[in-house]
Amino acid sequence: MKFTEEHEWLREEDGLIVVGITDHASEQLGDVVFVELPETGTEVTKDEEVCVIESVKAASDILAPIDGEIVEVNDAIVEDPGKVNEDPMGDAWFFKIKAADPSQMDDYMDEAAYKDFIG
Amino acid sequence: MGELKRTPLYDLHVELGAKMVPFAGYEMPVQYGLGVMKEHLHTRAAAGLFDVSHMGQVILGGASYEAIAGAFERMVPMDVLGLGEGRQRYGLFTNGAGGIEDDLMFANRGDHLFVVVNAACKEGDIARMRSVLEPGVTVTEITDRALIALQGPAAETALARLNADVAGMSFMDVATVALNGAECWVSRSGYTGEDGYEISVPAAEAEALSRALLAMDEVEAIGLGARDSLRLEAGLCLYGNDIDAGTSPIEAGLTWAIQKVRRAGGDRAGGFPGASRLFGDLAEGVARKRVGLAPQGRAPMRAGTQLFAEAEGGDAIGEVTSGGFGPTLNGPVAMGYVGSAQAAAGTEIFGEVRGKRMPVTVAKMPLVPANFKR
Structure with a gap:
């Protein structure tokens, strides 16, 4: 699993890159009340804003961590945004990307580096 | 700071x-x-x-409750003299233009008035009370x-x-x-x-x-x-968001807080800052009104969201002044100002969220019924 400075995680699964937000991000956001996900089939580029998450406090953008195509989104977190607080690193993933260049993953932090990053 | x-x-x-x-x-x-x-x-x-505890607690003292209340009525468009002992009332400090300087609670505690004001306004409120009320009435901040x-x-x-x-x-x-x-x-x-x-x-x-x-x-x-x-x-105003120095109490839907005795034709009509503006607003109506807003989707509409009469085109008719998620409603909830033509409950208007106009229904406030012990 890899981590971005935007507090997203990426993990490879069946040739796709699954993306979500970290426990730390979920705690900082507070209760999540709204999630808007991209359409499947959307071509995205790294650092592009692809969806929005709103907590009781504020709205935040979720960025595409790598170039590629959105091939699957997790509608369960749209139906029940609270899942993002319950299991951000597991069931509450956001979307799956078919990566154009999987080596972009290498730029990101591993778990130990991320733990240092958030202090 | x-x-x-x-x-x-x-x-x-x-x-x-x-x-x-x-x-x-x-x-x-x-x-x-x-x-x-x-x-x-x-x-x-x-x-x-x-x-x-960040809110300001102030005691107004004087020769008698009547003397204190009579003086305080020069600052607020409320019936202070008629407030019974052991009773509290919601009030507003108005300015010369009929805007709201702060909202407050005041209580008749027998020989004094006990006033609670907003934290962000308390220094200004206390200075204004001193300048208007002293020396006849003493103004003591309770710290x-x-x-x-x-x-x-x-x-x-x-x-x-x-x-x-x-x-x-x-x-x-x-x-x-x-x-x-x-x-x-x-x-x-x-x-x-x-x-x-x-x-x-x-x-x-x-x-x-x-x-x-x-x-x-x-x-x-x-x-x-x-x-x-x-x-x-509960449809209650946050000073600085939903009401401010440029908002008249009539626009804000706070007419109920101005007792009849202080309105035109009342026994103690006027005599507070901005009376002519308030009487004009009451007689002629206002161009904009504070309303409750129930977004139809799930996306919160936060303060600053621009409101439109139509799904496309046209100028903004108003703005959200407070908005977020209502846990009891289990959905988004907001309040804001719209033109009087759109202020009737049930009117469908649109709020622009991230460049998209989303439908929102003008709703009767409070959106969650109050549960007071009357």
Whole structure:
């Protein structure tokens, strides 16, 4: 699993890159009340804003961590945004990307580096 | 802003695991371990304890209640003289243009008026009171008392364990009550839309009283985050967001707070700042009105969201002034100003969120019915 400075995680699964937000991000956001996900089939580029998450406090953008195509989104977190607080690193993933260049993953932090990053 | 101030309950907040944030010059708890959503729901289901010690507590003294009230009526368009002993009322400081300088609570406590004002406005309010009221009326800021609020349907049960007398109080009654050995000034009021009490307690005894309440099963500590969503669902204004120096009370839907005796034709009509503007607004109507807003989708519409009459084109007809998620409604909730033509409940308008116009229904306030003990 890899981590971005935007507090997203990426993990490879069946040739796709699954993306979500970290426990730390979920705690900082507070209760999540709204999630808007991209359409499947959307071509995205790294650092592009692809969806929005709103907590009781504020709205935040979720960025595409790598170039590629959105091939699957997790509608369960749209139906029940609270899942993002319950299991951000597991069931509450956001979307799956078919990566154009999987080596972009290498730029990101591993778990130990991320733990240092958030202090 | 300088150094942030702390309330007498600061150490308790930290001990309870509160997330502390700067608010109106104070370090205040925005939420505790439960989080905003559960704190909000707990308050509506049982009882929540809020620290509102950052608010200004002021005593106005003078020769008699009549002398004090008569002078205070020069600052507010409310019936102060007619307020019975042991009763409290909501009020507004107006300015010469008929705008609102602050909203407040004032209580007739026999030989004095007890006034509670917003934290962010208290310095200005106190300066204005001194300039208008002194020397005939003394203006004393109370800095050695905390102010806590116990809100929710179980507030009476909880507080009555400390003194059964509080159960006999009605909405907007005030009384001096011994609680946990402390001499408290209690009002049956609050700002959540729930039944409950606001309690002015000597600073040295505030923590012990709070601990006594928090030890009860019904009571949880609640932060400013839930206080905001509770008052929003209840349709109550946040000064600085929903009302300000440029808003007339009539536009703000606060006409009910201006008793008839102070309106045109009343026995003590006018005599407060901005009377001509308010009388004009009452007689001729206003171009914009504060309304409740129920977004039809799930996306919150936050303060600053522009409102439109149509799904496409046209100029903005207004703006959201407070908005977010309403845990009791389990959906987004907002309030804002719209043109009078769009102000009727049920009107469908549009709020622009991230470049998209989303449908929102003008709704009767409060969006969650109030639960006061009348």
